[in-house]
Amino acid sequence: MGSALRPPAPRRGRRRFFLWISPGWGLLLLLLAGASALVAQERRYTIAFANLTEEPGVTLEGTGFTGREVRESFALAARRHPIDLVFYDNQRDPKKALANVEEAIGRKVHLYIQYCDDPVTNARVGERLRAAKIGVLAINTPVPDAPLYTLDNRAAGRIAGEALSEYGVKNWRSAPTIGVVLGNMASRDHRVSERVQGATEGLKRHLPALKISTLDTQGNAAQVATLVGKLLASHPATKVLIAAMDDASALAAKSALDSAGRLHDGAIVGQGVDRSVHGGINDRKEIDPANRGSIVLGSVAFYLDRYGYDVLPIAMRMLRGEAVAPRTVTAHRLITAANVFIEYPPYDMN
Amino acid sequence: MRRKALLVATLMLAGLIASAPAALAQTDCTKVVPPSPWGPNDQTGATNRVTPAVTKAAAAEIKDGKVVVMSYPLTDGIPLFGTRFSKTILTATTLAPGGALGENQLTYMEDTWLSQSHVGTHLDGMGHIGRKDCYFNQIAMGKFITQNNMTKLGLEHLKSFATRGVIVDMVKVYQAAGKFKTNAACKKPCIEKGTVITKADIEAGLKMYNVTLREGDILIVHTGWGNLFEQYPAQNAVYNSGEPGIGKEAAAWLVSQKIVAVGSDTWGVEVIPGEDPKEAFIVHNILLTDAGIHIIENVRTDLMAAEADQTKRATFFFSMTVPKAVGLTGNFVAIEGIR
Numbered sequence: 001m002g003s004a005l006r007p008p009a010p011r012r013g014r015r016r017f018f019l020w021i022s023p024g025w026g027l028l029l030l031l032l033a034g035a036s037a038l039v040a041q042e043r044r045y046t047i048a049f050a051n052l053t054e055e056p057g058v059t060l061e062g063t064g065f066t067g068r069e070v071r072e073s074f075a076l077a078a079r080r081h082p083i084d085l086v087f088y089d090n091q092r093d094p095k096k097a098l099a100n101v102e103e104a105i106g107r108k109v110h111l112y113i114q115y116c117d118d119p120v121t122n123a124r125v126g127e128r129l130r131a132a133k134i135g136v137l138a139i140n141t142p143v144p145d146a147p148l149y150t151l152d153n154r155a156a157g158r159i160a161g162e163a164l165s166e167y168g169v170k171n172w173r174s175a176p177t178i179g180v181v182l183g184n185m186a187s188r189d190h191r192v193s194e195r196v197q198g199a200t201e202g203l204k205r206h207l208p209a210l211k212i213s214t215l216d217t218q219g220n221a222a223q224v225a226t227l228v229g230k231l232l233a234s235h236p237a238t239k240v241l242i243a244a245m246d247d248a249s250a251l252a253a254k255s256a257l258d259s260a261g262r263l264h265d266g267a268i269v270g271q272g273v274d275r276s277v278h279g280g281i282n283d284r285k286e287i288d289p290a291n292r293g294s295i296v297l298g299s300v301a302f303y304l305d306r307y308g309y310d311v312l313p314i315a316m317r318m319l320r321g322e323a324v325a326p327r328t329v330t331a332h333r334l335i336t337a338a339n340v341f342i343e344y345p346p347y348d349m350n
Numbered sequence: 351m352r353r354k355a356l357l358v359a360t361l362m363l364a365g366l367i368a369s370a371p372a373a374l375a376q377t378d379c380t381k382v383v384p385p386s387p388w389g390p391n392d393q394t395g396a397t398n399r400v401t402p403a404v405t406k407a408a409a410a411e412i413k414d415g416k417v418v419v420m421s422y423p424l425t426d427g428i429p430l431f432g433t434r435f436s437k438t439i440l441t442a443t444t445l446a447p448g449g450a451l452g453e454n455q456l457t458y459m460e461d462t463w464l465s466q467s468h469v470g471t472h473l474d475g476m477g478h479i480g481r482k483d484c485y486f487n488q489i490a491m492g493k494f495i496t497q498n499n500m501t502k503l504g505l506e507h508l509k510s511f512a513t514r515g516v517i518v519d520m521v522k523v524y525q526a527a528g529k530f531k532t533n534a535a536c537k538k539p540c541i542e543k544g545t546v547i548t549k550a551d552i553e554a555g556l557k558m559y560n561v562t563l564r565e566g567d568i569l570i571v572h573t574g575w576g577n578l579f580e581q582y583p584a585q586n587a588v589y590n591s592g593e594p595g596i597g598k599e600a601a602a603w604l605v606s607q608k609i610v611a612v613g614s615d616t617w618g619v620e621v622i623p624g625e626d627p628k629e630a631f632i633v634h635n636i637l638l639t640d641a642g643i644h645i646i647e648n649v650r651t652d653l654m655a656a657e658a659d660q661t662k663r664a665t666f667f668f669s670m671t672v673p674k675a676v677g678l679t680g681n682f683v684a685i686e687g688i689r
Binding site: 075076079080280281282306309341342343344345346347 | 592622624625626627629630631
């Protein structure tokens, strides 16, 4: 090798310096490598989830889902994240909700997910958590200054209404047709009224002159037979587009049409997509690929059984200090016989 | 008039020709499933790895000749997946008075076995699971199915399973890691359904007995969930309601280990409910469809797990014969682990 290509040898002092500093740098690099390896092992977080209510048989948000299904979705979704979950049940009780938050503060959880439909309680919960420097994420009812994950009832209603009006235009263009909004109108829950508003807008989307009747079940699905029966009797030779505000009402409406011998006069869309309308590959529920001819065209998914999968990624972003949208809404979509097994692949095929 | 009829006929023919590609449309399987590492004509999959050298090396696992049963009885009342069934009918006509044959009074009996193939302890073959119409080695199965069976990827193409078995005891791994959660219906320790068995868990199970996987091995995963099978029919609904099992990451790692099959004491080997609620049996796709690695379900693992615990040895000679059932997607099997 020619000397011109050889790098200049360090001077004597520089050599000594390198001899001294090299082990030092090596040690430092080793320490840094160890530290980065520790960082690479992702930190585990403790997240509290305070559920709305887990009272058996009590359904949430005007759908057929229970609090247990919501909690189970968190437990399943947590498998994807470095998370230890602590579950609380707010029991729809302000005192219990406040006791839960105190317990969680005592546990020093890293984040609190509050599912409570009382704004006053949520405000107090928010204050306590802020004072304890614990982040909070709200579900469906806001906690002041906290990110919110929420249903969009109006959008869900609109999806149902549009599907029905599209069906009416496509199949019954020349036949007299009426629209029906069916459900628990007396519910104190403002969400049902939003759903009704959306359904009404959707029904008129393709049938702007459609006359729409509202049938109030007052929360009793057994009333559907009487209400729908009377309506059918007063509208002979008329097609009926029924936007049911929940799946139980949708199924009851189908029964009522069947009892009246008017199945061919009806089309129904429900709300929720709980397990009463879909199931395993052999369950043969109402929304099933083998039941494509049903007058229940489908139901709008509310995904309460997947809340954990939607909410925990937001929680993780908060914990990592990343930006989070102030409001994230459920991506409602119409579930039909054509897509139910794609959206809800069966696995429990008992 | 004739000219008009000719025009109509021409138009109809043109319409038919135009619609033909749509009617015959198939998925381009080269975009959906990877090719087999054993070439474009391969219908065998991972049993290609069971070479004479692999079998010979596995034979070294037989040290004292002890045979450990690794399959469950196939009988009425066992948990079956979905609407599957298995029913036998005994033909015993010669046992009726006067029915015996000849001076030697020969009598005989036979069975009619009406059964679906994926029942009891059984093997999933290459034709069991696909993605759209695409199956192992990019085979567009739509062209290769008849009313009775498949004309490609049937069990008759499989080679031997005479190889080394390795058991990992996830119950012990989870207990040691302090993360063991059981199901109240299990009479022996079992891991709760929905538990994702990870690559790290399997590695911990291997390390527990100081063993590493080698090409051509069959991995058996003991979860304890099989105890619910043993309680048939009492706990059939619980057994089928979900299961602990390997997740996607572990499946991908097992593919990289070039094994032949994965078995477990569960009905699906993979974790149920799955990691992503919008995915259906994705581990089956990863192992079978994409890598030609078999899945063996409802394996009786408790006896071998106890044996491994007692002797601190997790390896054994894996003895399993799969009938050359032409065009079948799977079949029930009997497995013995020989030590």
